[in-house]
Amino acid sequence: MKFCAECQTLLEGVVVALRQHETLMHIGISLNLDGHLTDQVREEVAPCLVKSFNVAQVAWDGYCEHLIAHGLLIPVRKAVAVETD
Ligand SMILES: [Zn+2]
Numbered sequence: 001m002k003f004c005a006e007c008q009t010l011l012e013g014v015v016v017a018l019r020q021h022e023t024l025m026h027i028g029i030s031l032n033l034d035g036h037l038t039d040q041v042r043e044e045v046a047p048c049l050v051k052s053f054n055v056a057q058v059a060w061d062g063y064c065e066h067l068i069a070h071g072l073l074i075p076v077r078k079a080v081a082v083e084t085d
Pocket of ligand 1: 004
């Protein structure tokens with residue numbers, strides 16, 4: 001089993017990105033619960049939320065690829081949505 005400094009750097013990047021996404025999600029959830037999530041607010045919050053999700057996804061994918069390169073993970077096909085009746 002192999003670990004290196006980049007393992008930690010990539011993992012920390014994932015954690016930071018997820019925390020930023022979590023913060024924005026909490027804001028959105030709180031606004032919704034308080035009844036303040038108007039269409040205008042939603043239009044302002046949604047792009048930031050999506051961007052933070054994508055940043056976290058890219059960080060996670062990079063971390064996974066790194067662990068695959070170490071032989072710690074086996075590459076698998078990503079799950080895809082299937083149409084159901
Ligand atoms: Zn590594």
